[in-house]
Amino acid sequence: MKLPALLHPVINTIFPTRPTCPLCHNPHSAWTIGSVPRLCAQCTRDVTQLTVSLCHVCGRSGQGALCSDCQRVAHVFFQARAYAAYEGSVELAIKALKYQGDRRLVPILGDFLVEAFVRFYGDDMAVVPVPMHPIKLKRRGFNQSEELARHLSRRTGLRVVMALKRVSEGSSQTGYSRDERLASLSDAFDFNDELFSVGQRSHEGYHARRIGGRGTDRGRKRPRGEGILGEQVLLIDDVLTTGGTADACAQILFEHGAVSVNVLTVAR
Template identity: 30%
Template sequence: MVYKSNPRAWLPACCVLCGVALHGLLDLCAACANELPLHRDGCPRCAMPLEGAGGAPCGQCQRQPPRFDACLAALRYDYPVREAIGRFKFHGELAAGRVLALLLARRIAALGPEYRAGITLVPVPLHPTRLAERGFNQSERIARVLARELALPMAPALAARARRTDDQKALDAAARRRNLATAFTAAPCRAQRIALVDDVITTGATLDALAAALRAAGAARVEAWCLARSL
């Protein structure tokens, strides 16, 4: 895949956030790394920012928990993460996605090998027509980095998107849920422990629907690993 429209896609030896020239392994300068909006205090279930809860889930998750078991997001979806994810997804700047995925991998690695033992990575699938438009699945790119860095298997074929669900923004929560209820299909995955991989978690409705499909197909546990948490 060639991205002629974005010359920065060809210049991985500069910081993906500010453009300063670099010589390190990570395409991120020290100044930007120090100012990243790291996301540490999140609800263990949905990653909604939650300070001083001592690991207890948020009120929303206590009332109506999502159908995924846990959610981990490395960053808050604020400046400059929002802009970097936009350039990754919509302008094919793969170096930006790679840097953010490496930060997520470090975050998961810091939790120790037990945390990820037995996990299979499943990127959130794109509908084939959307995949053809974009040229790549951003979640699959993130999952590839996690698979390599954390030595985890990846099984993209376990989940597929059966229907396009584009215009979710105009829908309220209940309508979103209905719209997504039949959006995904899952292959048999009895007793597997799955981590869904996505770029941004916003309402969690997509991950919820996908987790439900995988659970119905036999998954023992489904969690979500995302680059960033949006409010």
């Protein structure tokens, strides 16, 4: 909520430091109530939202209904969508969050994710963040995908399910062929069995259903956080590049009973 300009000198006296834009560090031109971080007008203008002429599958912009990559190779996930192009302010913000640990960017990028969720999906879905390897998590102190997923959850009421774990770093580096990267990535993730350490292991019900039997989970209301059996899953990451990470995650989610896996990222 903007405060009238008349009040600015008064507030300047009470709070001598004006809130600044977390990206360019310029002071905001208008005072707002509350201390929610936000980008300045100039940094906001530098965001290219991805809204039209997107590839039906991977969300790439400007190549028609099915981009050249998706015509060549099928993805495991159903559809990937992103809020904006990975450039300008969004690229800077994601890098500042990941590499400088600037957590003020979580609500800003998280709100972008919420907007993209409403724009492209909007259904009831189980939110699963792309996991980080425990060693990397210890080094960084947080997993940006989980932070973004939790922000989305707070804003929408969707539940977060930590259904995946990262068991090796894999190699997303350039210099490897696409096939080498995909093979490495498919070994990098696993299902997070700790989810089922208490109570019934839900995917037993899934296998019973798959072979035509009556799954033990059918019709049973599962407590929050119990898993992804029969769920529409929304996989959350900060950036989608080749889609290899999302495919590797989607593969495991389908194997453990997800009925659909769609992807939402801040950028692509």
